[in-house]
Amino acid sequence: MKKVLLSGNEAIARGSYEAGALVACAYPGTPSTEILENIIQYKEIDASWAPNEKVALEVGIGACFGGARALVTMKHVGVNVAADPLFTLSYTGVRGGLVLVTADDPELHSSQNEQDNRNFAKFAKVPMLEPADSQEALEYTKLAFEISEQFDTPVFLRTTTRISHSKSAVILGERPTDIPEPKLARDPAKLVMLPGNARKRHQIVEQRTLDLEKWSCQQAFNQIDKGAEEVGVITSGVSYQYVKEVLPDADVLKIGMVYPLPKQLIRDFAANYKTLYVIEELDPFIEEQVLAMGIKVIGKDKLSICGELTPGRIQQGLFGKNIPEEDTSADLPQRPPNMCPGCPHRGVFMELSRAKAYVTGDIGCYTLGFMPPLSAMDTCICMGASIGNATGISKVLSDEEQRKVVAVIGDSTFLHTGINGLMDMVYNQSTATVIILDNRITAMTGRQENPTSGFTLNKLEAPRVDIEQLCKAVGVKHVKVIDPYNIALTRKTIREEMARPETSVIITTRPCILVPRDNLERRTPLFVDHDKCTGCKACLRLGCPAITWDEENKKSNIDKIICTGCKVCQQTCGFDAFQECGDNS
């Protein structure tokens, strides 16, 4: 019985393999991304990146209607995008099992909101399993496929960042050898959701939830850990681990299926305790349902709805214990994330800042254009929002102010949901400017391929969407393609297109500096000639991590270990102080 260390994401990939899944589809999103990146080691599974989560789920649904087991994964906000097919899939049910992973991000480590997707399970009437470590992530994935087929329903598997990205020991199993051969089977009354059919299916869905609730009460995944029989705790997911840490003597009801809740089991458990806690992250999802059953519990009156739980935060909330925190005093300079040295986005944001543009932003590495000293982002809502936001704000502004509005969006985000906004912009004749930062990769989530990169998830060559032609095809008359390393051209183009009273698109093309495939040419790092540097600090406006201010000499310096030689800084210098490192420097 060999144990291996797997992250929750690796364990879900493995669990899908052991469940006999044949298809996996996703749009990358932290903390879910590594599931598909790991699943490609199992050649039996057809795994692919979709342009967005809605398409990913629709592909998964297709595969399941063909009779295959299909895995679809996304981050919490991705489910918002995929919600349309999800809610109706709940009605049709499945043929092959379909498991939808929602990877939530309490504490917003890498997200724009902190939504609790357990609410989606209740809303869409889809059962949801919640693992508490990597071993359970593997087992619950297999279980989710079984439940999906047994109860004719899609099944949610919910993780949180601390499950997805934690590693713990896992015992592996094998893949079954008797996987049924997918083939066509028509069943329009079940799969064609016209009102007449859907009305009948809705009845089935309501009964299904009742059946699941009753069944769940008998299942081992809802487990009771006996303790000193004085204090009771109801919990699930990663919170279970913290409860075991903080309340080692409590009796714990650990819920494996958080929707529908095993109500009779909860009633029987709760009857034993005067003091009963519900310990859960984010919303009082379990708590409200338990309260509605007439059971008194301690929960969100003591623990915050905002942020993630930790062992210390539980002790602080329940028992008022003081807990130490990391040093946040002002004399320790903060270290927020920053764009990489050589990032092709940096010069674009410096120029937007200098042009005093009002930037409607989007989701990607370039959201860091918000950070000082670039400070060139004014809004950021969700994937693809920049373009619609620019259209809308332009509608209500004076002609003069309209010219300041620029939407900024990356290649992957543009194809995700930005293209729809651009069609609207052309159709309804917006005057705003759109900048598409094309670095040929989905960078923020860790450099995943997308339809503009020319490669698939499996690193095989694929046709490339030509963004320029796409913009022209939807009717944009003014499309400029520029190299963002050329600062003078970037400045001129941004200013011209901002002034133009028509829809225009600027595409900045330069590969992400972290993609070795696209950066074959090795560039020489630069250094600052202190005889020429006047200490004017113009280069510091870039906020490049390779450039530091030398307080003693009142000059700039370059760290040549991290300088990529992009020469953008050279173009900000009026004194020719930035030179290529030679043999002597």
Add this chain to the structure above:
Amino acid sequence: MSKVNNILLAGVGGQGILLASEVISEVMLMAGLDVKKNEIHGMSQRGGSVVSHVRYGEKVYSSIIPEGEVDILFSFEVLETCRYLPLLRKNGRVVVNDWKIAPPSVALGKQAYPDNLIESIRLQFPATTVVSGLDLALEAGNSKAVNTVLLGALSNILDFDRELWLTALRKMIPERLLEVNLKAFDFGCQVK
């Protein structure tokens, strides 16, 4: 060993912290212990402050180290060490790389990199080992082997067979970089 041991790795995104925590965890697993490790991927890795938690013992529940229960703060950068010192136990140990990386406000000349941080760390935690990770890595032949130098220094204060460390390194590090890294590990082992 019924107590759970806690190592908090701290540093700057891109310093190889995740690989280092991977190696430590592998050593613990091979030693027959329960182990959990935890870290954050995504936006926080873009040059920002990064931590990774490693916990090992007979049975580990939480993958996050309970606040104030860090046994060893294993730090790749001086300033980052200070940020997480309050999470250390009273008699905790520190292994600190003497590398200073300017955060944005320092690089922009708006704030100074604080002075005498290592002295202040020593004052609070006498059991502190200072490692010149970058110098030793360059001496071993690759500036990127800093994390392996530091692992060598960490291995000195943990009671696990050297062979386990070498096996873990061989498993985690690509063939072509192995020799440099094994050398770097040995340099780290010699730091007292």
